[in-house]
Amino acid sequence: MDIKAMMKQAQKLQQEIKEKQEKISKQEFTYExxxxxxxxxxxxxxxxxxxxxxxxxxxxxEMLEDLILVAVNNALSEVDKVIEKELGMYTRFM
Known part of the structure; x- marks a missing residue:
């Protein structure tokens, strides 16, 4: 593969990553x-x-504060799972 083809492939991957990031950013994640x-x-x-x-x-x-902390961290953990699922194949090669 020549340099031009590699650059074109890299640009395509960057665009795909950007699109997936935008899609994920619009999703909502809930812990309940x-x-x-x-x-x-x-x-x-x-x-x-x-x-x-x-x-x-x-x-x-104090219990309420602990519940909020756990709930927030679990909701953000769901975001991380989707990011890894959607973008993991790209980030493994970077």
Missing amino acids: SPQIKVVANGKKEILSISINEAIINKEDK
């Missing part, structure tokens, strides 16, 4: 438990956090 729900987008931005009113209690503040 009986106590809390977190929604993030593919840019790893948290879009919403919903808390079951039954668990809101001043004495349970």
Whole structure:
């Protein structure tokens, strides 16, 4: 394969990666438990956090903070899984 063909192939791959990244960035990822729900987008931005009113209690503040932390990390983990699935074949060669 000559240099021009290799450059053309590289540009094509870059375009495919960009398109997949844009597609992922528009998706929403949700983690939900009986106590809390977190929604993030593919840019790893948290879009919403919903808390079951039954668990809101001043004495349970630390538990609530832990639930939010776990929910956020799980939602972002879902983003990472899709990124790896969609872009993994490209990033392995870079």
